[in-house]
Amino acid sequence: MLAVVGVALGVNVMIVVIAFMQGFQEKFRSDIIDAQGHARVLPLNPSSRTKDLKSTLSAHPEVVGCSPYIQGQLLLQNREYTSIPHSIGVDPVTSSEVLPFNAFLEKGHSVIDAFDSEDVTPVPTMDSLEDKVVFISLEVANRLGVRPAAILRKIDHNKTQRTGRKVGTVRVQRLDPFVSSAEWNIEFLGPSQVLIQEKLSSFKQVYDLTGRLIDLGFGKPVFELIEGDHSFAKGDTFHFQCFRASTLEVYSPSMIEKAKSDEMSPPHEVKVGGIIEVPWQGFHSEVLFGSLRFMEDIKNQPNVRDGYYLKFSDNTAGDDKKLGNLCEELEEKGGDDWAIIPWFVENAWFFELLKFEEYLMVLIMIPIGLVAAFAIAIALMTSVLRKIKEIGLLIAIGGNQFSVGLIFCLQGFIIGSLGAILGCGFAILFIKYRDTLMSFIVEKIAGKEGQAGVAQFYDFYSLEVFYPWESTESMMTFLSFAAFAILVSTIAGLLPAWRAARLNPADALRSE
Amino acid sequence: MRYEVNNSTEQFSLRAKSLKKSFAFGDSKLEVLRSVSLSLKKAESLSIQGDSGCGKSTLLNLLARLEQGDDGEIFWGNKKMEAARKQDAKQIAQRGTYIGVIYQAYYLIPELTVFQNVILPARLNGSLNPQKQERVINLLKKMGVEQKANQIPPKLSGGERQRVAIARALINSPKVILADEPTGNLDEKTGGEVMDLLLQTCEEEKASLLLVTHNPKFAEATNRAAVLRDGELNQIA
Ligand SMILES: Nc1ncnc2c1ncn2[C@@H]1O[C@H](COP(=O)(O)OP(=O)(O)OP(=O)(O)O)[C@@H](O)[C@H]1O
Ligand SMILES: [Mg+2]
Numbered sequence: 055m056l057a058v059v060g061v062a063l064g065v066n067v068m069i070v071v072i073a074f075m076q077g078f079q080e081k082f083r084s085d086i087i088d089a090q091g092h093a094r095v096l097p098l099n100p101s102s103r104t105k106d107l108k109s110t111l112s113a114h115p116e117v118v119g120c121s122p123y124i125q126g127q128l129l130l131q132n133r134e135y136t137s138i139p140h141s142i143g144v145d146p147v148t149s150s151e152v153l154p155f156n157a158f159l160e161k162g163h164s165v166i167d168a169f170d171s172e173d174v175t176p177v178p179t180m181d182s183l184e185d186k187v188v189f190i191s192l193e194v195a196n197r198l199g200v201r202p203a204a205i206l207r208k209i210d211h212n213k214t215q216r217t218g219r220k221v222g223t224v225r226v227q228r229l230d231p232f233v234s235s236a237e238w239n240i241e242f243l244g245p246s247q248v249l250i251q252e253k254l255s256s257f258k259q260v261y262d263l264t265g266r267l268i269d270l271g272f273g274k275p276v277f278e279l280i281e282g283d284h285s286f287a288k289g290d291t292f293h294f295q296c297f298r299a300s301t302l303e304v305y306s307p308s309m310i311e312k313a314k315s316d317e318m319s320p321p322h323e324v325k326v327g328g329i330i331e332v333p334w335q336g337f338h339s340e341v342l343f344g345s346l347r348f349m350e351d352i353k354n355q356p357n358v359r360d361g362y363y364l365k366f367s368d369n370t371a372g373d374d375k376k377l378g379n380l381c382e383e384l385e386e387k388g389g390d391d392w393a394i395i396p397w398f399v400e401n402a403w404f405f406e407l408l409k410f411e412e413y414l415m416v417l418i419m420i421p422i423g424l425v426a427a428f429a430i431a432i433a434l435m436t437s438v439l440r441k442i443k444e445i446g447l448l449i450a451i452g453g454n455q456f457s458v459g460l461i462f463c464l465q466g467f468i469i470g471s472l473g474a475i476l477g478c479g480f481a482i483l484f485i486k487y488r489d490t491l492m493s494f495i496v497e498k499i500a501g502k503e504g505q506a507g508v509a510q511f512y513d514f515y516s517l518e519v520f521y522p523w524e525s526t527e528s529m530m531t532f533l534s535f536a537a538f539a540i541l542v543s544t545i546a547g548l549l550p551a552w553r554a555a556r557l558n559p560a561d562a563l564r565s566e
Numbered sequence: 567m568r569y570e571v572n573n574s575t576e577q578f579s580l581r582a583k584s585l586k587k588s589f590a591f592g593d594s595k596l597e598v599l600r601s602v603s604l605s606l607k608k609a610e611s612l613s614i615q616g617d618s619g620c621g622k623s624t625l626l627n628l629l630a631r632l633e634q635g636d637d638g639e640i641f642w643g644n645k646k647m648e649a650a651r652k653q654d655a656k657q658i659a660q661r662g663t664y665i666g667v668i669y670q671a672y673y674l675i676p677e678l679t680v681f682q683n684v685i686l687p688a689r690l691n692g693s694l695n696p697q698k699q700e701r702v703i704n705l706l707k708k709m710g711v712e713q714k715a716n717q718i719p720p721k722l723s724g725g726e727r728q729r730v731a732i733a734r735a736l737i738n739s740p741k742v743i744l745a746d747e748p749t750g751n752l753d754e755k756t757g758g759e760v761m762d763l764l765l766q767t768c769e770e771e772k773a774s775l776l777l778v779t780h781n782p783k784f785a786e787a788t789n790r791a792a793v794l795r796d797g798e799l800n801q802i803a
Contacts, residue, residue, distance in 0.1 A: 444675055446632075447673040448686075449632070449658070450630065450661075450667050451686065451734065451735075452659070452661050452687050452690050453662070454658045558632075558633060559633075560624075560632045563669070
């Protein structure tokens, strides 16, 4: 049944394209919300800039997160390299309620590749955002030639190859930005006692293990023991090489003003705590995140807030209309104090663009759909032509035009239904195996090396495409295209059958 | 002698009065039937012979109301129809139960099994019921093809196919069977067998039979025989 396959392919292609479009939109949507919350509160006058608005805003039951920020431009310097990133001061404690900073840090985290050692640097978290620590984007780090602290563990090749069993190991649980460069050596003296030595500073200490952690205090890594199949034995030794985090000099515009009047104040020195990557492409690529206090200090404007990130309950956030209404409601509460801008208003330009693209897609899809419909119609028409004698016979043995038309209508309907079901099935399979499929295609085109690059550009791997049972929108796509296919097939079957049934039955029987 | 219409109505299952039919070829006109009249008593069989192209099939089509004539009247039992009128829905509905057709080329639906083919007329006029299904089996048995019930027609021999087609024509217990050269595609021996079956079952079922044939032997086997020539029907025996 060629017609069935034709319908199936048409339905499949349409659904997949639309589903991926929706996937992209959904991804952009979540990336944007990740980057700036559901809405931003912007204080409008000097008095509200110094007022703490958080308690008023948080009082509303639909507000599940509210975190202030301060922003500005800062000049960073490392030796002769400079950068002027967009700088944002956030509250280390409450900001994670609104923006997934730890996920951003994880995304920005990179691993050093070395032959004889393994990068065991833990991914930094918001906990390490102290007042003298900043997170910067990769672009800034590269421009300045700086990097966060890192720690490598020497691989003892003789040892790891010895058994197939899981060997006990030592991890680094925490590496604060203030660690100094060092070479650590951990040697087991017995199952619960280790000798810890540091080469460069001649540090030496016997440490009695009480738990799994070895915490030597501020400025030193926190090690964590991971038991293997055997417990640790006397003589087990682990070597670590630790690299300190780079230090940056930070100048603010106000400091530069002062410098003009010869009151040069020394620059602030901060540690690079981690590399941060905000996945939303519309976000500033050169960006610095520091603590609120750090920004207050450096701008010399205590208690001034440039805005608040807001996060709403799922109930509101899922519905743009509700979200907009809530923003208006909150805005009225503040009188003239603040404006509240929902995420989709702030990024309207971007969504206009997406809309435009979608219209284009629809423009392309319509002719494709028509072609598919024509193909179905022609397939059915030829089948009717082949059966014209049979139609004559059906009438000769007592069938009427209506029932004969119905038979062919039914045939179209069955072809359409089968095609639609198959097409939906293909689409689900395609969505399910999109990663395998994409990587196969990419590998064929770009080779193994190209794969990583392409993946980064298109982000197909992380693209979330919904199954119909997961989202109503996806369900609608599946249903509407299935309905479309069935409708077209039925009509396509009806037209030739109607023509054939109107034919003089005697002529139909006589036809060759 | 002209074959005349008998005027006492009751016992006739099929009658035709002064049927005319011509086909237009551009400007010229081909007069196929000039004035054909016939009457067929209940359970009576009548054969029609005639040269090829003389209009035998056309006559059957007119009688079955598959084609419009130019003039004349047709009676299905007591029901009178103007041959020139377009058939209406009621006639179409009635055709399935009043008239059974058999063609030289069988016209079985190749996708359906023998059983489904035979029961198709019942299905089309909505009279499908368990008795009809039983009747299918009985008819197939009578035709000697009951073991082929679940085969599809392409796997059957010509003789078997025509037997199936006869069963299909009889399924709705029609009053009239119109058979257009039913043995035309069969060899002498098989044709004879099929013809015997046809005549025999029509008699059993009390159906009138109008048989178009080229074979004088078969024509003799019917109650009466007629010849169609120059657009007119004449009885020969
Ligand atoms: N639809 C039509 N249009 C034009 N001419 C037709 C049409 N149907 C039949 N004819 C002509 O009418 C004449 C009678 O045809 P018909 O099929 O009735 O002949 P027949 O007696 O059945 O011949 P045969 O014994 O070969 O089957 C033929 O000359 C044929 O060409
Ligand atoms: Mg003929």
